Amino acid sequence: MKLVSHLPPFSALAAARARALTTIARKALDIALPSQCALCGNVSQQLLCAGCDEQNWNEPRIRCATCAMPLAPSYVRRDREDVRLHCAACLDDPPAFNDTLALADYRAPLDTLAVELKFRARLAAGAEFARHLHAMFEDSGLPPPDVIAPVPLSRKRLVSRGYNQAWAIARPLARRLAVRADAALIVRVIHTAAQSKLDVDTRRRNVARAFVVRSDVRGKHVGVVDDVMTSGATLDALARTLKLAGARRVTNFVALRTPKD
Numbered sequence: 001m002k003l004v005s006h007l008p009p010f011s012a013l014a015a016a017r018a019r020a021l022t023t024i025a026r027k028a029l030d031i032a033l034p035s036q037c038a039l040c041g042n043v044s045q046q047l048l049c050a051g052c053d054e055q056n057w058n059e060p061r062i063r064c065a066t067c068a069m070p071l072a073p074s075y076v077r078r079d080r081e082d083v084r085l086h087c088a089a090c091l092d093d094p095p096a097f098n099d100t101l102a103l104a105d106y107r108a109p110l111d112t113l114a115v116e117l118k119f120r121a122r123l124a125a126g127a128e129f130a131r132h133l134h135a136m137f138e139d140s141g142l143p144p145p146d147v148i149a150p151v152p153l154s155r156k157r158l159v160s161r162g163y164n165q166a167w168a169i170a171r172p173l174a175r176r177l178a179v180r181a182d183a184a185l186i187v188r189v190i191h192t193a194a195q196s197k198l199d200v201d202t203r204r205r206n207v208a209r210a211f212v213v214r215s216d217v218r219g220k221h222v223g224v225v226d227d228v229m230t231s232g233a234t235l236d237a238l239a240r241t242l243k244l245a246g247a248r249r250v251t252n253f254v255a256l257r258t259p260k261d
């Protein structure tokens with residue numbers, strides 16, 4: 001009888017050991033086997049092969065300093081390269097955030113990385129975005145944020161997906177910037193799934209009430225991270241919520257930006 005009573009903990013321990021060994025074996029296999037470049041399929045130990053890495057991360061676009069919308073070349077005056085440029089929309093009606101850094105447009109082939117990250121849990125894509133966002137930040141001359149936070153998912157979405165793809169970028173980015181990352185700084189209290197069926201005003205009102213700030217951000221510069229920026233309405237609402245809570249400055253770090261057309 002005594003032996004029987006010892007069995008459950010022992011077998012639980014054995015099962016845990018077996019699981020750990022499987023994980024180690026799987027990791028060893030990952031290292032040993034050559035993998036494929038996420039974009040072109042060539043053999044590559046890195047997420048992207050050297051060729052794709054060089055080709056895809058040097059976008060010649062000039063972007064609005066506030067919202068990262070691509071600007072027409074005619075917008076740019078060659079003699080004033082030091083000046084921060086802004087799109088007409090931001091000049092007309094400035095959003096609540098101060099700056100946005102975006103690596104590239106949301107289009108082929110880099111959109112593949114965002115899809116891999118979001119739907120196939122390829123977290124290496126998050127680290128890759130973080131690496132490039134950090135380099136872009138270093139070149140930007142912007143002041144460093146005090147804290148980094150991901151655009152939160154609703155609880156429902158987090159449970160169904162199992163992870164927040166924005167956090168997969170935010171965490172390695174914060175490590176590179178040597179600032180604190182806080183996954184729970186902002187929470188999404190309204191599940192805004194069926195937004196596309198609503199009119200613009202209702203959508204804006206819903207989004208504005210979607211977030212709650214959970215930490216003291218008074219006087220702080222908050223870096224907000226997302227994988228893809230589309231209309232900017234979500235990031236605007238988030239920045240508005242942060243500023244109402246006392247944040248001094250909000251900088252968006254987004255991997256890819258959907259161009260208007």
Ligand SMILES: [Zn+2]
Nearest residue numbers: 037040049052
């Ligand atoms: Zn490649």
Ligand SMILES: [Zn+2]
Nearest residue numbers: 064067087090
């Ligand atoms: Zn703009």
